[in-house]
Amino acid sequence: MEIEFQNRKKSCKQCLMHSGIEGIIIDENGLCNQCKSHKAFNPHGEKHLIAILEKAKNNPSAYNALVPLSGGKDSTYVLYLAVKKYGLKVLVYSYDNGFMSQMAKDNIQNALKECGSDHIWVKHDAEMLRKLYRTTLVNSGEICGVCGVGIERSMLKLTEAYKIPIILLGHSPTEANSFSKENIYDPNRLKSILKTNPKIEKDEIKRFFVYPELNFITSFLYTKTGKFGRKINLLYYPENPSDKEISKIIKKEMGWKEPEQYEYTRHFDCKAEPFTNYIREKRIGSSRRLPQLCNMIRNNEISREEALKIYETDSKKVDLTDYDSILNDLKIDKEELKKIEKIPLYVFNENLSKANKIFARVRKLLKAN
Numbered sequence: 297m298e299i300e301f302q303n304r305k306k307s308c309k310q311c312l313m314h315s316g317i318e319g320i321i322i323d324e325n326g327l328c329n330q331c332k333s334h335k336a337f338n339p340h341g342e343k344h345l346i347a348i349l350e351k352a353k354n355n356p357s358a359y360n361a362l363v364p365l366s367g368g369k370d371s372t373y374v375l376y377l378a379v380k381k382y383g384l385k386v387l388v389y390s391y392d393n394g395f396m397s398q399m400a401k402d403n404i405q406n407a408l409k410e411c412g413s414d415h416i417w418v419k420h421d422a423e424m425l426r427k428l429y430r431t432t433l434v435n436s437g438e439i440c441g442v443c444g445v446g447i448e449r450s451m452l453k454l455t456e457a458y459k460i461p462i463i464l465l466g467h468s469p470t471e472a473n474s475f476s477k478e479n480i481y482d483p484n485r486l487k488s489i490l491k492t493n494p495k496i497e498k499d500e501i502k503r504f505f506v507y508p509e510l511n512f513i514t515s516f517l518y519t520k521t522g523k524f525g526r527k528i529n530l531l532y533y534p535e536n537p538s539d540k541e542i543s544k545i546i547k548k549e550m551g552w553k554e555p556e557q558y559e560y561t562r563h564f565d566c567k568a569e570p571f572t573n574y575i576r577e578k579r580i581g582s583s584r585r586l587p588q589l590c591n592m593i594r595n596n597e598i599s600r601e602e603a604l605k606i607y608e609t610d611s612k613k614v615d616l617t618d619y620d621s622i623l624n625d626l627k628i629d630k631e632e633l634k635k636i637e638k639i640p641l642y643v644f645n646e647n648l649s650k651a652n653k654i655f656a657r658v659r660k661l662l663k664a665n
């Protein structure tokens with residue numbers, strides 16, 4: 297009885313977080329630590345954004361800004377704002393991670409037509425990418441780090457090549473807390489995972505990382521000195537309309553479409569997203585969707601009941617056979633999948649880059665005070 301009681305998950309009374317999730321503590325009043333520390337999203341202010349954009353417009357470059365476009369909701373909305381609201385001359389670019397859905401590709405084409413913008417595709421050799429994904433999945437339980445680094449490095453390269461002063465990112469404030477704490481984008485950690493596979497050649501590492509020796513400090517300095525464009529989280533500045541209103545705007549203005557039957561996949565632009573969420577449920581106890589829904593509850597966008605309904609309905613729709621194409625693509629069999637599900641958290645964290653370790657220590661100190 298005692299053991300059974302201890303194993304039972306305690307749920308937060310406000311959101312959907314529970315004690316089975318890494319890092320979640322429910323207090324005696326039934327509130328989780330994330331709800332307790334949650335502060336309502338406070339936009340930086342549109343006037344600060346306009347000042348940044350005006351400065352970019354005065355830059356002699358042919359383009360005022362680089363906009364990474366995945367065909368998903370947030371990046372499409374950012375492109376809409378950049379071109380149609382703020383009148384910027386933008387270069388749009390898309391990173392084909394090998395898992396882009398057809399709908400995302402159609403959305404990209406439609407948006408480009410609406411905006412009349414120049415566009416560049418970045419696509420690494422499919423066989424090489426598969427090798428990188430497979431190696432990180434089998435050894436660390438994650439594949440998103442590869443895609444994240446691929447996007448980041450290619451966008452820095454484009455800003456350097458075209459001398460573009462700013463990069464307008466589509467991170468949404470509702471996605472806070474939804475990313476893994478495993479430092480999956482740390483270049484040193486990623487390299488050490490990839491090194492476990494002798495079939496990955498040095499030349500491939502060079503091609504993939506674009507700047508093989510870049511670290512957080514040099515990246516910061518290159519941005520300060522203007523070699524790289526400065527990253528701007530555009531959606532953190534103005535008051536944003538609700539998710540539903542954003543959909544409406546971009547459907548009308550950008551020819552944007554979204555899948556009707558699934559609410560689960562906010563990131564329907566990536567066919568691998570449901571699979572990565574499945575693995576996260578197994579390894580961490582939570583997909584990326586759950587924290588997003590919890591943020592929406594905390595921001596009074598939906599009620600706890602509504603969020604729970606969405607989560608349960610979507611969970612029922614998830615079927616392991618849905619992942620077959622991805623498992624086949626990466627040549628993962630059922631045995632291997634079981635092993636991946638059991639990979640502990642924070643593997644390879646001893647290989648974090650020095651700068652990242654220092655940041656972590658400073659953050660800890662600041663929190664303690």
Ligand SMILES: [Zn+2]
Nearest residue numbers: 308311328331
């Ligand atoms: Zn909570």
